[in-house]
Amino acid sequence: MELTREQIRLLINHERLLGSSAAEATRRINKAWGEDTVGGSTVRDWFRKLAAGEESLEDKPRSGRPQKIDRQAVLAKIEESPSMTTRMLAEDFDCHHSTIEEILHEAGNFQLFKF
Numbered sequence: 584m585e586l587t588r589e590q591i592r593l594l595i596n597h598e599r600l601l602g603s604s605a606a607e608a609t610r611r612i613n614k615a616w617g618e619d620t621v622g623g624s625t626v627r628d629w630f631r632k633l634a635a636g637e638e639s640l641e642d643k644p645r646s647g648r649p650q651k652i653d654r655q656a657v658l659a660k661i662e663e664s665p666s667m668t669t670r671m672l673a674e675d676f677d678c679h680h681s682t683i684e685e686i687l688h689e690a691g692n693f694q695l696f697k698f
Contacts, residue, residue: 586616586620588642589640589641589642591612591620591621591625592629592640593640594608594612594616594621595608595612595621595625595626595629595630595633596629596633596640598611598612598626599629599630599633599634605623605626605627605630606623606626608626608630609621609622609623609626612626652676652678652682652686653676654686654689654690656676657672657676657683657686657687658686658690660672660675660676661687669683669684669687
């Protein structure tokens with residue numbers, strides 16, 4: 584069973600309320616729910632937030648650029664200028680270079696340099 588982020592945060596809060604350290608909470612959650620259920624830095628971050636009075640365990644709305652990238656336009660741009668790096672393409676498409684890398688991997692065209 585895969586846990587949602589909110590469920591994991593509830594487990595983190597439960598461990599914090601029991602008096603566990605962040606490291607101990609990480610070990611216990613991963614032991615009960617499977618390795619790599621939660622990372623130590625996530626637990627430490629949530630311990631800090633909860634101790635500071637954070638009450639909501641839900642994701643907050645995020646601002647930022649839209650995540651929808653025209654994949655065909657990216658591939659067309661690569662055909663037009665095959666020497667472009669992922670960072671150059673990311674700048675052109677106003678996204679993170681890892682988004683371009685993902686598009687290239689899916690298309691089977693990952694031949695660009697990551698500069």
